[in-house]
Amino acid sequence: MPDRPMPAFPELDTQAYWDATKDKKLIYQQCSACNTVVFTPRAHCTGCGSDNLKTLQSKGEGTVYTFSVVRQNRQPAFAEMGAYSIAYIDLDEGFRMLSTVVGVKDPTTDIEVGMRVKVDFERQDSSEYLVPVFRPA
Ligand SMILES: [Zn+2]
Structure with missing residues (x-):
């Protein structure tokens, strides 16, 4: 049976997310400017566009x-x-x-x-x- 499809690594925006899975951690982001919770991982806040996102563990x-x-x-x-x-x-x-x-x-x-x-x-x-x-x- 062939492998299931996975992203092509290194993956630009989600690499930290995938790296965390190796330690069985589920991470997400929260904007430091407007507190919007952001998922899936990305470079900018979906609420205000800020690139000041902190990574948190769910x-x-x-x-x-x-x-x-x-x-x-x-x-x-x-x-x-x-x-x-x-x-x-x-x-x-x-x-x-x-x-x-x-x-x-x-x-x-x-x-x-x-x-x-x-x-x-x-x-x-x-x-x-x-x-x-x-x-x-
Ligand atoms: Zn924001």
Whole structure:
């Protein structure tokens, strides 16, 4: 089975984010000028355009905002996975990220909008970086 798609590293704006995954840390940014929480990592604030962003570590706890279940994916790297979820997670620090909810018996029935989840990190294939996923809290 081929490796799953990953960014091409070094990755200009998100390198620090991916480096943090190696230590199982989920990081995000907050603007020092206007306090806007910024995710995904980038060079400028989405609220005011300032480049004065500080990097913070998330506790990795949040709720499922919405989700979908992919029952079959013919992309070779995903073909043998079976059903899996794609979910937007609202982190308690105030940002939303696209991820997946794992660790449920059946993703077609065991995931609910609003359920509490906590981040975990999975190694994908041969990549040195870990991928943040979420498990029921
Ligand atoms: Zn700002």
